[in-house]
Amino acid sequence: MKRYIVIHHSATPDGTVHRDFDSLRRGHLSRGFRDIGYHWVIEYVDGVLAAIPGRAEWESGAHCIGRNVDGIGVCVIGNFEYEYPSEGLYRFVADLCRQIMTRHTIVEIGGHRDYDATKCPGKNFDLTYLRKLIREGSYVEKAPCSIDIGGKIFPGYLKGGRSYFGDGVAVVDVVRAITPIATWNEKNLTVKIDLGGNK
Numbered sequence: 435m436k437r438y439i440v441i442h443h444s445a446t447p448d449g450t451v452h453r454d455f456d457s458l459r460r461g462h463l464s465r466g467f468r469d470i471g472y473h474w475v476i477e478y479v480d481g482v483l484a485a486i487p488g489r490a491e492w493e494s495g496a497h498c499i500g501r502n503v504d505g506i507g508v509c510v511i512g513n514f515e516y517e518y519p520s521e522g523l524y525r526f527v528a529d530l531c532r533q534i535m536t537r538h539t540i541v542e543i544g545g546h547r548d549y550d551a552t553k554c555p556g557k558n559f560d561l562t563y564l565r566k567l568i569r570e571g572s573y574v575e576k577a578p579c580s581i582d583i584g585g586k587i588f589p590g591y592l593k594g595g596r597s598y599f600g601d602g603v604a605v606v607d608v609v610r611a612i613t614p615i616a617t618w619n620e621k622n623l624t625v626k627i628d629l630g631g632n633k
């Protein structure tokens with residue numbers, strides 16, 4: 435039973451290698467771990483924040499003495515003893531925590547330092563603020579976007595890293611836009627399949 439989410443930092447700056455996840459895993463394997471010790475690693479990959487899965491959530495981790503069995507370890511790449519997490523990073527971590535909370539009955543979200551004698555995840559990582567974001571769900575912000583299906587533009591919005599159709603978009607119009615239509619050209623003796631051509 436997972437009851438805790440334990441936030442860590444890598445204590446290394448992001449971006450020194452392409453995927454810090456891979457170097458973390460190599461480091462943990464070289465210490466005799468059977469896999470990376472964390473359940474999730476959050477880092478920028480090609481300039482985009484990503485949550486990379488490590489161990490399966492139901493497995494025991496190797497990240498925090500005393501919380502390895504009942505805690506889900508989330509490592510944020512960066513050194514927050516010196517750097518400050520951006521607003522976007524806080525919201526991304528909060529988003530992941532809320533997703534985890536839909537799968538497990540989490541009673542507490544803490545930093546590694548709450549459970550062990552360590553500075554992890556760094557003095558600048560504000561866990562009170564993270565908990566506030568998780569509680570308030572304020573990471574949920576809609577940003578408008580366009581959805582182009584075969585040249586037909588539908589209004590949409592972005593939320594939590596996914597796109598959705600906007601209000602007033604009729605299902606029938608979307609289905610028509612994505613339904614292939616076959617036509618027979620008598621002159622060329624050709625069957626033509628148009629994608630999204632069923633206007």
Ligand SMILES: [Zn+2]
Pocket residue numbers: 441442443497546552554555
């Ligand atoms: Zn830690």
